[in-house]
Amino acid sequence: MMPFFHSLKGQVIAALVVFLAASHLLALFVYVNRSEIARNLLHDAIVAEQIALIAKLVGKLPDADRARIIGLLDAPSLRITQTAEPSLGGGAQEGTRPHNLEHLLAALLDLPIEESIRIAFSAEPKPVGLQTIWRLAPVQGSTPRGDLSHVPQQALAEIASLGKLRAEVMLGDGSWLHFESPLLSISPFSTWKFGVSLLVGLLSVMLAATWVMVQWTQPLTAFARAAERLGRDIKAPQLSEQGPSEVRAAAKAFNHMQEQLQHMIEDRTQFAAAIAHDLGTPITRLRLRAEEIESEEQRCKILADLAQMQRMIGAALEFARQDVATEPFEPLDLATLLQSLSDDFADMQAEVTLQAPAHIVARLRPHAMRRALTNVVENAIKYGKRAHMQLSETPTGYEIVVDDEGPGIPEEFHGEVFKPFRRLEQGRERGVGLGLTVARTIVRDHGGDIELSNQRDGGLRVRIVLPHD
Helix, strand or coil: CHHHHHCHHHHHHHHHHHHHHHHHHHHHHHHHHHHHHHHHHHHHHHHHHHHHHHHHHHHHCCHHHHHHHHHHHCECCEEEEEECCCCCCCCCCCCCHHHHHHHHHHHHHCCCECCCEEEEEEEEEEEEEHHHHCCCCCCCCCCCCHHHHHCCHHHHHCEEEEEEEEEEEECCCCCEEEEEEEEEEECCCCHHHHHHHHHHHHHHHHHHHHHHHHHHHHHHHHHHHHHHHHHHCCCCCCCCCCCCHHHHHHHHHHHHHHHHHHHHHHHHHHHHHHHHHHHHHHHHHHHHHHHCCCCHHHHHHHHHHHHHHHHHHHHHHHHHHHCCCCCCCEEEEHHHHHHHHHHHHHHCCCEEEEECCCCCEEEECHHHHHHHHHHHHHHHHHHHCEEEEEEEEECCEEEEEEEECCCCCCHHHCCHHHCCCCCCCCCCCCCCCCHHHHHHHHHHHCCCEEEEEECCCCCEEEEEEEECC
């Protein structure tokens, strides 16, 4: 999962999801703060109006009828009793809901606060639901009343009492009417209110962002694939010059660069071929003239130098042409290829051993890969007496190891031996100096690489790594 968030798509989608969730939370917080005041004020205004109407009604009734009417008006959400003396203290704290309700009640009754109206509030240790206040909540083992099944249950469950509000209003005869009412509030956060809306918002943004980012990153993916393909095949098909103007401009520039590289490599190859052709004639003339030298020792030395020059020219031309190889990729059994090489060298009386599975098939350029492996094994036999080959498959690709029993190469020269015409003269036979260069060029053309290391017990190890298809 983590590699996804390392990509441009993953980072953009993650940023959108985080910022959307944060903005949703902030917007909901602002909305709740602003709307909660209005909701609470609406509830308190209704409670204040009920208290005021009941106080006015009871105040006009004869003493004989008050108890009966108060009994009829008494309800679970508004308890009413009449007392001779007040039981509450001073006014409510400034800025609180009870304080606001106190002023609402004073305005509706047109009575002075504290002298005729007193308010007190006690918080509930745990919010009490509306059904519990009405004494309609189902008892354990019983079924809920069918009447309430028609009421939206989710909305009903979100209404709860934060505490008990007590109010006292003095009647005209000096007695006091005592009220107790739950201070109701609506839960601002819930799974339904917050979770569902946030989930819908996040899913919609993720779908839209994924679609947009796929469209935006497709050109980048195409560029990456084209660049990788260009590294393997200079004659790979060009990019499609379609899409937005920026994408078309970038694709056009990439295609132009590919054309320039093709022309440059073709010019270099033609230049090398021309040099090889032009040098062939004077070398032939020199060979003919050398044959006329009477001193056999001098004649042999000159002919050997001329032969060395011809080999170098041929190798240089072949190396130049290697970059523009057009051999297609096709399935190749690496185990069979290495076994064939081992048999060929064994026919030449060379000591070569192979340790490999029965079959390992990979998509390669057969002739090019055979040449690369031949160069590596030839070096091992020439400079290390014998070659030991190992083939294995790794989670990321294929690994070919070629060990020899020679003196090895000093570590500081491991990079030098891959340079064209670079030869080490430490007891080694003279060669053209392109064997490992050509081998690395071919292996890198397949997307792999070659590494050198000296073995602990002596000898050089050449490790070839090739990627999966």
